[in-house]
Amino acid sequence: xxxxxxxxxxxxxxxxxxxxxxxxxxxxxxxxxxxxxxxxxxxxxxxxxxxxxxxxxxxxxxxxxxxxxxxxxxxxxxxxxxxxxxxxxxxxxxxxxxxxxxx
Amino acid sequence: xxxxxxxxxxxxxxxxxxxxxxxxxxxxxxxxxxxxxxxxxxxxxxxxxxxxxxxxxxxxxxxxxxxxxxxxxxxxxxxxxxxxxxxxxxxxxxxxxxxxxxxxxxxxxxxxxxxxxxxxxxxxxxxxxx
Numbered sequence: 001x002x003x004x005x006x007x008x009x010x011x012x013x014x015x016x017x018x019x020x021x022x023x024x025x026x027x028x029x030x031x032x033x034x035x036x037x038x039x040x041x042x043x044x045x046x047x048x049x050x051x052x053x054x055x056x057x058x059x060x061x062x063x064x065x066x067x068x069x070x071x072x073x074x075x076x077x078x079x080x081x082x083x084x085x086x087x088x089x090x091x092x093x094x095x096x097x098x099x100x101x102x103x
Numbered sequence: 104x105x106x107x108x109x110x111x112x113x114x115x116x117x118x119x120x121x122x123x124x125x126x127x128x129x130x131x132x133x134x135x136x137x138x139x140x141x142x143x144x145x146x147x148x149x150x151x152x153x154x155x156x157x158x159x160x161x162x163x164x165x166x167x168x169x170x171x172x173x174x175x176x177x178x179x180x181x182x183x184x185x186x187x188x189x190x191x192x193x194x195x196x197x198x199x200x201x202x203x204x205x206x207x208x209x210x211x212x213x214x215x216x217x218x219x220x221x222x223x224x225x226x227x228x229x230x231x232x233x
Contacts, residue, residue: 069123093129094133
């Protein structure tokens with residue numbers, strides 16, 4: 001799946017190429033991805049393989065209270081290689097509440 | 104126990120816990136919909152003011168039980184209560200209320216007569232001075 005990058009790391013779009021310990025990734029899950037397009041002079045460049053956490057998802061995500069949440073796009077934030085934190089300094093756009101537990 | 108409900112962003116109906124879809128748009132605006140019919144029409148950009156079954160339309164065209172509700176609200180607001188006023192305690196007011204009208208009228212007449220007599224006496228005194 002192609003995901004937009006919701007941070008200022010320099011990458012614009014990434015493509016999901018694998019999940020971490022899961023067959024399907026949902027909101028707040030970590031994925032392996034390859035950078036498909038990037039801004040010149042950013043912290044990552046095209047063809048880099050990165051880890052990312054999903055912050056927005058078009059598919060329905062069911063919360064514990066039974067309501068469903070849905071965003072209008074798929075988006076992720078790039079993570080450092082050891083998953084200790086984000087590569088970028090800013091996260092853009094709305095972010096799901098599920099991310100709190102991850103960070 | 105009060106159940107916390109939300110209002111559907113499109114139809115205006117109540118959303119009880121465990122129901123509904125929360126939709127977040129790119130500009131960070133979020134909308135709650137009661138069902139996918141509401142969400143679908145919202146995403147099709149259909150104006151809820153022109154769709155007959157939404158609350159917005161019904162409110163605009165004065166359909167259903169809206170007037171009833173307004174009436175009841177007005178009634179609740181118009182309720183009067185008895186309170187103590189400056190020189191009168193609640194007991195005094197109650198006692199006056201429970202008196203018979205004739206008794207009150209007689210008392211009022213007596214008071215008026217007394218005042219008139221007093222005034223007459225005053226005028227007479229003035230004339231006598233002149």
